[in-house]
Amino acid sequence: MIYGRLDNLSEVASTLPQTILEGLRFLAETDLVALPEGRNEIDGDRMFAMVQDYEPKPKDEARPEAHKRYIDIQYVAKGTELIGTTALSKAPNVVEDLLEQNDVYFLDGLKEESMLAMSEGTYAVFYPWDVHRPGCSAGEASQVRKIVVKIAMEPAKA
Template sequence: MITDVIQNAHLYEGLNERFKRAFRYLHETDFSAIELGKHSIEGDDIFAIVNEFETKDKHECDGEAHKKHIDIQYLVKGTEMFGYAPLTTQKPVVDYDEANDVAIYREAVSYLKLEAGMFIIFYPTDLHQPEVREFEPVLVRKVVVKIKI
């Protein structure tokens, strides 16, 4: 897991050959005007999901992990808490769904706060719990760039 502000994205472009293209998309796209939903960057190898939602109580949010994709989650608007734990021996409560590339967990995690203009990168070794509110629910606009491994 890595988190930083979008202005520092260049520091992470060398970690994966596709990160540079993903971060270029995040820098060049006007997310206040783009439609919600899936947007292709490089076919199925790199795509973005633009989403809007109200944050929820942590007990209403499941943890998740992926096997085929790295997530770069970028906050366009709002504040979101993310639960995080290294994925080691935890057992999913919903087994891995290959079609959707996700397994669901309900494990203890630590929380960190992201604000608009920040991003967080989750690898397949990272259990993460998105959409958690800090205090009261807030409206969040977020872009999740999925990078195929």
């Protein structure tokens, strides 16, 4: 997992994997307010952005999830929310498997979950081994605009 602020991108760019940097540059160079909700193409199935507008919900109503084929860059363009996170090894129970249809599965029984404060301008990168519980309320009512850049995992090179 990587956590940061988009306004620090120039300082951290040299430390990031190229595909993550490409996704963050998309966020930095795009008029995110003008993007329509739903899927927005970047590079076909290799990289695309999902735009979501919603009000965060109580933590116990948000479902922990993980992916297998895609990395998530979750970026908050407007509003505030919390995202819970833990290692996949600390989330033993799969309660719903939608990997074939939507590259997502939901878990429970989390251990050692940490909460990330996500305010405008922050991003978190979640790899397939990172469980995350997005969309949790930070206490006060807040309308959130989140852009999730989905980056296909590349096969390992021999």
